[in-house]
């Protein structure tokens with residue numbers, strides 16, 4: 001009996017390599033690589049292709065695949081995402097960090113390196129990916145604050161603060177309301193910036209928290225607010241680095257016409273070549 005059962009089990013054995021080969025078309029290449037690295041805890045999951053998947057592992061991968069096909073982002077399935085070479089933990093209800101935002105961190109780090117910058121605020125921080133990436137990469141002492149209105153985002157950022165042994169101070173705040181008496185040298189922000197029309201026939205972002213995305217008819221309600229109010233808590237010659245949608249450059253240029261004290265230092269693009277943000281200096 002035992003031998004029979006064992007031989008039946010053996011026939012059903014499937015190796016990780018075979019599972020990956022047959023499911024490769026299901027996953028985006030980046031997702032599949034991240035999945036293998038996450039589940040098998042190696043730099044390259046490919047080293048483990050000869051491993052036989054036990055019943056539980058196979059069941060888990062099949063369930064995961066089902067959720068992925070339904071459209072649930074891999075970051076929510078795994079509870080983590082990679083950003084700027086660091087792993088950020090998150091749950092449903094918290095915005096997933098995007099690699100497009102890494103250029104915002106790069107610009108902030110260049111400014112920090114070059115300018116007299118010591119007090120930094122990451123506004124609308126989500127998982128804390130921008131502020132923690134700055135904290136873990138900077139080359140000088142900084143006092144970094146990060147804020148979000150969402151309790152779920154702050155729970156996730158405090159988990160990430162612990163896992164990265166970061167010294168960022170996370171604070172709950174409706175935009176700048178908690179910071180009236182602080183003077184920062186640099187404010188960096190990836191705020192909500194999607195216009196209402198986008199949601200009419202696009203379900204791509206349906207699993208993510210709507211308050212992290214929606215920004216009124218023109219997608220600029222947060223950006224306009226930040227351009228106006230950041231001036232009140234930035235020191236003279238301080239900087240604002242703000243992420244935007246790739247089609248928003250012209251409309252933000254028009255908004256800036258109303259503010260003589262902002263000087264545009266640079267419009268910058270993301271790795272795909274799309275306009276992604278602007279660096280402003282307060283005159």
Ligand SMILES: C[S@@+](CC[C@H](N)C(=O)[O-])C[C@H]1O[C@@H](n2cnc3c(N)ncnc32)[C@H](O)[C@@H]1O
Nearest residue numbers: 095097124125126148149150174175190192212
């Ligand atoms: C596009 S997500 C960016 C999150 C994170 N900075 C990142 O790059 O992954 C925007 C964030 O703004 C937060 N948010 C929305 N409304 C806010 C408000 N009134 N005050 C502060 N944060 C807000 C959301 O909770 C969300 O975490």
